[in-house]
Amino acid sequence: MHTVTENTQRFSSSPATVESFTSEFVRQLRYEQGVDLGFASSDDLYQALARTVRRYMIDNWLDTLSTQTAKGAKAVAYLSAEYLMGPQLPNALLATGLAEVARDSLAALGLDLDEIGATEVEPGLGNGGLGRLAACFIDSLATMDIPAVGYGIRYEYGIFRQTFVDGRQAEQPDPWLSKGSPWEFAHPDMAVEVGFHGHTERYTDAAGVERTRWVRGDCVLAVPYNYMVPGYGTKNVNTLRLWSAKATNAFDLQIFNAGDYEAAVRAQTVAENISKVIYPEDSTPQGKELRLKQQYFFVAASLADFINQTLPQGFDLTKIHERVTFQLNDTHPVIAIPELMRILVDERGIDWATAWDVTRKTFNYTCHTLLPEALEVWSVELLGRLLPRHLEIIFQINEEFLAEVRKAYPGDELRARRMSIIQEQPERAVRMAFLASIGSSKINGVAELHSQLLRDKVLNDFSELWPSKFTNVTNGVTPRRFLALSNPGLANLITEAIGEGWVKDLERLRELEPFAEDASFRSEFRAVKAANKERFVELIAQRDGIELPADAMYDVMVKRLHEYKRQMLKLLHVVTLYDRVLRGELRASDITPRVVTFGAKAAPGYKMAKEIIALINAVAKVVNHAPELQGRLQIAFPANYNVTLAEKLIPAADLSEQISLAGKEASGTGNMKFALNGALTIGTLDGANVEIYDLVGDEHFFLFGLTEPQVADVVDAGYKPGAYYEGNRSLKGAIDLIASGAFSNGDRNAFEFVLSDLLGKDRFLVLADYQAYVDAQDKVEVAYADQEAWSRSAILNVARTGFFSSDRSIQDYLDRIWHAKPQPVR
Numbered sequence: 171m172h173t174v175t176e177n178t179q180r181f182s183s184s185p186a187t188v189e190s191f192t193s194e195f196v197r198q199l200r201y202e203q204g205v206d207l208g209f210a211s212s213d214d215l216y217q218a219l220a221r222t223v224r225r226y227m228i229d230n231w232l233d234t235l236s237t238q239t240a241k242g243a244k245a246v247a248y249l250s251a252e253y254l255m256g257p258q259l260p261n262a263l264l265a266t267g268l269a270e271v272a273r274d275s276l277a278a279l280g281l282d283l284d285e286i287g288a289t290e291v292e293p294g295l296g297n298g299g300l301g302r303l304a305a306c307f308i309d310s311l312a313t314m315d316i317p318a319v320g321y322g323i324r325y326e327y328g329i330f331r332q333t334f335v336d337g338r339q340a341e342q343p344d345p346w347l348s349k350g351s352p353w354e355f356a357h358p359d360m361a362v363e364v365g366f367h368g369h370t371e372r373y374t375d376a377a378g379v380e381r382t383r384w385v386r387g388d389c390v391l392a393v394p395y396n397y398m399v400p401g402y403g404t405k406n407v408n409t410l411r412l413w414s415a416k417a418t419n420a421f422d423l424q425i426f427n428a429g430d431y432e433a434a435v436r437a438q439t440v441a442e443n444i445s446k447v448i449y450p451e452d453s454t455p456q457g458k459e460l461r462l463k464q465q466y467f468f469v470a471a472s473l474a475d476f477i478n479q480t481l482p483q484g485f486d487l488t489k490i491h492e493r494v495t496f497q498l499n500d501t502h503p504v505i506a507i508p509e510l511m512r513i514l515v516d517e518r519g520i521d522w523a524t525a526w527d528v529t530r531k532t533f534n535y536t537c538h539t540l541l542p543e544a545l546e547v548w549s550v551e552l553l554g555r556l557l558p559r560h561l562e563i564i565f566q567i568n569e570e571f572l573a574e575v576r577k578a579y580p581g582d583e584l585r586a587r588r589m590s591i592i593q594e595q596p597e598r599a600v601r602m603a604f605l606a607s608i609g610s611s612k613i614n615g616v617a618e619l620h621s622q623l624l625r626d627k628v629l630n631d632f633s634e635l636w637p638s639k640f641t642n643v644t645n646g647v648t649p650r651r652f653l654a655l656s657n658p659g660l661a662n663l664i665t666e667a668i669g670e671g672w673v674k675d676l677e678r679l680r681e682l683e684p685f686a687e688d689a690s691f692r693s694e695f696r697a698v699k700a701a702n703k704e705r706f707v708e709l710i711a712q713r714d715g716i717e718l719p720a721d722a723m724y725d726v727m728v729k730r731l732h733e734y735k736r737q738m739l740k741l742l743h744v745v746t747l748y749d750r751v752l753r754g755e756l757r758a759s760d761i762t763p764r765v766v767t768f769g770a771k772a773a774p775g776y777k778m779a780k781e782i783i784a785l786i787n788a789v790a791k792v793v794n795h796a797p798e799l800q801g802r803l804q805i806a807f808p809a810n811y812n813v814t815l816a817e818k819l820i821p822a823a824d825l826s827e828q829i830s831l832a833g834k835e836a837s838g839t840g841n842m843k844f845a846l847n848g849a850l851t852i853g854t855l856d857g858a859n860v861e862i863y864d865l866v867g868d869e870h871f872f873l874f875g876l877t878e879p880q881v882a883d884v885v886d887a888g889y890k891p892g893a894y895y896e897g898n899r900s901l902k903g904a905i906d907l908i909a910s911g912a913f914s915n916g917d918r919n920a921f922e923f924v925l926s927d928l929l930g931k932d933r934f935l936v937l938a939d940y941q942a943y944v945d946a947q948d949k950v951e952v953a954y955a956d957q958e959a960w961s962r963s964a965i966l967n968v969a970r971t972g973f974f975s976s977d978r979s980i981q982d983y984l985d986r987i988w989h990a991k992p993q994p995v996r
């Protein structure tokens with residue numbers, strides 16, 4: 171079995187010898203953990219190992235901080251509600267070059283690095299693509315020596331742990347911090363006060379100027395926890411600073427002594443709820459308020475931190491844009507715009523016009539969605555109650571902005587109303603994406619098609635007013651985690667062929683193209699894929715008790731469960747194959763042995779998504795036991811898909827399912843990881859699939875489905891899914907089979923909720939794309955039968971997707987938006 175750290179010594183040199191590493195490890199165990207080797211639990215060993223590795227990063231981290239402070243160069247502050255970091259130990263071993271030393275040192279003590287590493291609990295501080303992108307970006311920023319800090323929230327509970335109960339999703343809390351995290355440094359001494367509620371008042375200052383101040387109703391403390399973000403192949407180690415909420419006055423001794431023990435700690439509970447859990451359910455008013463509180467909490471703390479701790483004392487804040495660019499990762503941190511205005515105008519006495527000019531130069535906004543319902547709005551009532559001064563500031567920004575619109579488009583009142591930050595219906599609310607667009611220098615989408623649709627549709631009025639504000643930065647993924655670490659076999663093969671430069675310059679993978687023509691290289695490539703499948707099969711047997719064959723085609727669809735991503739389409743294909751076998755239209759022996767793997771969490775309040783999960787599990791139960799299909803078709807749906815699992819699954823995949831409805835997926839980043847690991851894509855022209863398709867070429871990609879303009883035409887013409895059902899025998903067969911109760915012990919109503927929506931509405935045109943998808947899958951079958959041609963295509967996928975390195979994305983941000991420069995640590 172391959173190991174997480176195998177091969178990593180190739181990429182950097184080690185700062186320790188086996189002897190020095192061992193003595194540090196034993197010291198950590200004895201004097202920090204307080205145990206002897208003979209009595210250490212597996213957690214003791216993990217903590218001591220992590221602290222040992224961490225120790226070799228700290229000097230570089232502190233040097234980075236002094237270098238960046240001394241140079242006073244422009245920094246990037248990335249504001250993100252999510253960071254989906256994945257396991258920390260392997261990445262730290264890769265960055266420090268300590269992997270082999272650690273392995274040998276532990277082995278000499280009778281311990282196994284992989285066994286200890288496997289006990290790590292990954293911090294699940296993100297939902298999916300957005301949070302993982304933030305993690306890739308901070309890795310690239312560090313690797314590229316850019317002064318940067320990631321700001322976010324240290325949620326006590328990460329994204330829920332998914333289990334299946336009778337095939338239905340159940341959510342369990344994820345107490346990732348229950349044993350403590352050896353990777354964090356708490357600084358309660360550096361806590362920042364963050365206020366809420368209260369009111370505003372006018373007063374005249376000493377110079378006789380009329381001003382406004384916010385009298386805060388209550389306050390909490392934001393306590394910073396620092397994490398090291400080591401660059402690869404550099405001394406640079408940046409910082410991720412996550413904020414944890416604490417009460418200013420946590421405990422009331424008098425109330426306690428009076429016997430009301432709950433009331434005595436109430437303030438503590440209320441304050442700590444702010445950083446308790448990522449994305450609290452927001453279907454209740456309390457849930458909504460908590461989410462807005464979280465957003466303001468972390469951006470207020472971050473701005474205060476940067477201004478008061480990072481900038482030199484007495485720094486002239488009218489020049490803040492020369493020292494920092496605050497990147498807004500989606501709309502979650504957008505309340506930072508009025509917060510900076512409040513600091514500049516109310517606290518620093520800077521005049522409004524100058525403050526606004528500076529603010530707009532300091533912020534930039536990345537939009538990550540195309541779904542109108544995903545663009546956040548906050549009711550005026552809630553925002554005004556929680557942050558009264560910010561609402562006043564937003565109103566003033568809006569007033570001035572609308573005057574600008576009316577000047578640019580005289581008489582076009584409809585346009586002014588459309589562009590207003592304040593929506594009137596169905597309730598008065600603040601449109602955060604509009605506030606972000608108005609308060610930023612640059613607005614970017616995350617793939618070419620997405621940026622174009624932002625300009626042409628979602629933010630069209632804004633792009634007409636300010637065409638030059640809009641730009642694109644196509645997403646990317648870090649080659650360190652998603653190739654060097656997760657696929658050591660392929661990483662080795664590539665390095666043997668073209669050298670190791672690709673780890674920091676992924677476009678070098680182009681040099682692999684000639685190797686696609688080399689039969690012995692193709693055979694080695696296949697051997698790596700086969701070994702990766704073995705590794706995955708072993709893991710999934712241990713982790714989930716699922717038995718899988720290692721010699722099948724691995725057809726993989728892993729991503730959040732959402733109707734627009736169309737897991738239903740994939741499922742209909744599986745049901746179609748089964749139905750055709752049952753009807754005798756297809757011989758099971760003609761199906762290429764396939765394992766269809768799903769991984770998907772549904773938002774806890776998203777009923778349709780949860781029903782689809784139940785349906786996938788129901789189909790799996792029948793198909794996996796159907797005697798006709800043994801050894802031919804199997805569904806694997808391991809619960810709780812996360813970064814740890816992704817790192818094993820992606821390298822094992824043959825076929826990558828990227829089948830969202832065109833015009834709905836902003837970019838996708840899983841699509842990039844699969845192609846880079848030598849899976850062929852079956853996909854629509856959506857998000858970054860478009861760019862993958864252009865780069866790898868039609869011959870090496872299974873393209874199908876309506877294009878974005880065709881989707882618009884079908885919808886405009888009055889889409890009737892029922893007509894597709896009636897007109898297509900195999901589609902009708904698959905849907906009827908589900909409706910017949912074949913997957914629900916004869917219960918014909920079990921999946922009524924899903925099927926009636928599909929036949930009546932089908933918002934994401936699953937039925938319209940069905941036949942094209944099944945045809946493309948037939949092509950996959952034929953192509954896979956020729957393994958030489960398939961591996962040639964797979965190698966060309968690897969060779970041609972170097973563009974999707976997050977280093978390239980960061981370079982694009984630097985060139986087009988941030989204009990910050992590398993500051994290497996000498």
Ligand code: 9GP
Binds near residue numbers: 539837838
């Ligand atoms: O849905 C997008 C996904 O397509 C993209 O790859 C990712 C990173 O840019 O962001 C996702 N968006 C969100 O999670 C919320 O806007």
